Amino acid sequence: MNKARITAAALPAALPFRLLAGAAILLSLLLLPQPGHAQGIVRGAQEGSYEGNRIAGPVGGAVGGVVGAGVGGAVGAVEGVFGIPHHHYRHRCHGYYDGYHRFHCYR
Known part of the structure; x- marks a missing residue:
């Protein structure tokens, strides 16, 4: 008597891994900071190299640029990813700005 074997159509073993890897790549691309937040790198490098050059000369400028960029x-990346607003300087008193953009306290 011939017994026919019935086999189930199995998914390839690598398919769940590929789906998981694809989802991880897509999620990581969605979480990248916007290009506007990359200005922290350039400005940090500029200010770091300026201050380092002013204080310690050319070697300080090179080191300050690298540290400032980092x-x-x-x-910038942390503020962009977590949506932390950048706070500007605030006055401790109540007042107003005049026509020349100078701040005056009431008291």
């Missing part, structure tokens, strides 16, 4: 990029 810190500026990290702060």
Whole structure:
């Protein structure tokens, strides 16, 4: 007597791994900071190299540029990813700005 074997159509073993990897790549691309937040790198490098050059000469300028780019990029990326607003300087008193954009306190 011939017994026919019935086999189920199995998915390839790599398919769930590929779906998981594709979802991870898509999620990581969605979480990248916007191009406007990359300005922290450039400005950090500029300010770091200026201050380092002013204080310690050309070697300080090179080191300050590298450190400033790293810190500026990290702060810009963290603020961009988590949506942390950048706070500007605020006065401790109540007042107003005049026509020349100078702040005056009431007291």
